[in-house]
Amino acid sequence: MSIADWPAASEYYLELTDRDPTDWQSQAALGHAALEGGDLTTARRALEIAAALRPADRDIARDLSDTLEQQEAWDDLFAYLRDRANTTSTAEDWLRLARVAIEAEDPDTARESIRTALAVDAGTDVVPYLRAARLARRLGDDQDAFRSLSLAWKIAPNDPDVANALRDLGVIPGPTMRLTSGE
Secondary structure: OOOOOHHHHHHHHHHHHHHOOOOHHHHHHHHHHHHHHOOHHHHHHHHHHHHHHOOOOHHHHHHHHHHHHHOOOHHHHHHHHHHHHHHHOOHHHHHHHHHHHHHOOOHHHHHHHHHHHHHHOOOOOOHHHHHHHHHHHHOOOHHHHHHHHHHHHHHOOOOHHHHHHHHHOOOOOOOOOOOOOOO
16 A cells, blocks of 8 residues: 555455454555555445444545545435534534535535534634635535635634635635625
8 A cells, every 4th residue: 555556455455354354444444445446346345344343433434435426326425424424523524525515416415514514613723614615615605605714714814725715705804804795
């Protein structure tokens, strides 16, 4: 895996998982190697096992989500991401669901997921707000994007990424900022 020889890595980890199917690290590594190598069936099988053994692991969740997305298994992907977001209740998982919903052309789920992501975030980091604003802009919802960026600005008024995102929206960052209609 360290030299990105995905077929060799898959073969190695397949042997390890055959010896001990409960070894979550080998299952996760096999899933990642198979995903990188394009063997989506093996990747999904291994990552579903790894996710069952380590449901809170973010890397496994990311790889399993990527695998399901590449397989275009939308129903399974939505079910997995919604269950994960409800279980973990992290902004990251809600935003992942929103991104997939946008790509699957489900704007209602995307909006709901973005709003939930912001509601569960403790307001300690601007990254979820920036991601939420990007997703809202992809939906064509500048008002929601502005709300997300306003919250981000309150958390970190000197953050250059927040200021740039506001400027991209046509807003001059500052305590009196507002989204003007027509922009």
